Amino acid sequence: MTKIIELAHALGEEIAKSDELKALELTKGGYEANAELQKKMAEYEAERQLLAEEFNKDPDEVDQTVITEVKARMDELSRVITRNPVYIAFANAQKAMNDLMTAVNDEIKFCITGERPEHCTHDCSTCQGCH
Numbered sequence: 001m002t003k004i005i006e007l008a009h010a011l012g013e014e015i016a017k018s019d020e021l022k023a024l025e026l027t028k029g030g031y032e033a034n035a036e037l038q039k040k041m042a043e044y045e046a047e048r049q050l051l052a053e054e055f056n057k058d059p060d061e062v063d064q065t066v067i068t069e070v071k072a073r074m075d076e077l078s079r080v081i082t083r084n085p086v087y088i089a090f091a092n093a094q095k096a097m098n099d100l101m102t103a104v105n106d107e108i109k110f111c112i113t114g115e116r117p118e119h120c121t122h123d124c125s126t127c128q129g130c131h
Contacts, residue, residue, distance in 0.1 A: 011104070020100045023093040031090035037081065044077040 001009075015021060031037065051070045054062060081087055106117045 015100070015104070018100060020093070020097045024090075024097045027086075027090040027093040030086050034084075034086045037084050037086055040077055040081050040084075044074060044081065047074045047077065 047070050051067065051074070054066050054070065082091075102119070106119075110116050
């Protein structure tokens with residue numbers, strides 16, 4: 001094993017012990033076990049597929065009423081899903097894990113290129129300095 005792979009392995013072990021991953025695993029279990037939430041997620045996916053099928057039809061066969069009704073139902077389901085505390089906890093944990101991985105990748109890129117990747121939010125409180 002090369003030194004680079006050994007260091008990558010050590011980094012992976014540290015990430016596996018991180019609070020972010022622990023929180024993600026904990027909230028994922030609750031998310032997957034929540035039958036009502038999973039039912040809403042499955043219904044949303046079914047509606048999304050129905051909408052895609054409608055959009056894939058020939059233009060003269062598209063039913064605008066179906067599209068309007070499906071979109072309305074998807075909006076309603078989306079509101080219910082995204083207000084669910086179990087979903088919120090899982091989404092927040094997922095974001096924290098993604099943010100950690102982005103920071104790790106950004107640091108690796110900086111070490112290789114000498115340049116910090118730009119993720120400007122135009123909110124200076126989220127930044128380590130202007131680009």
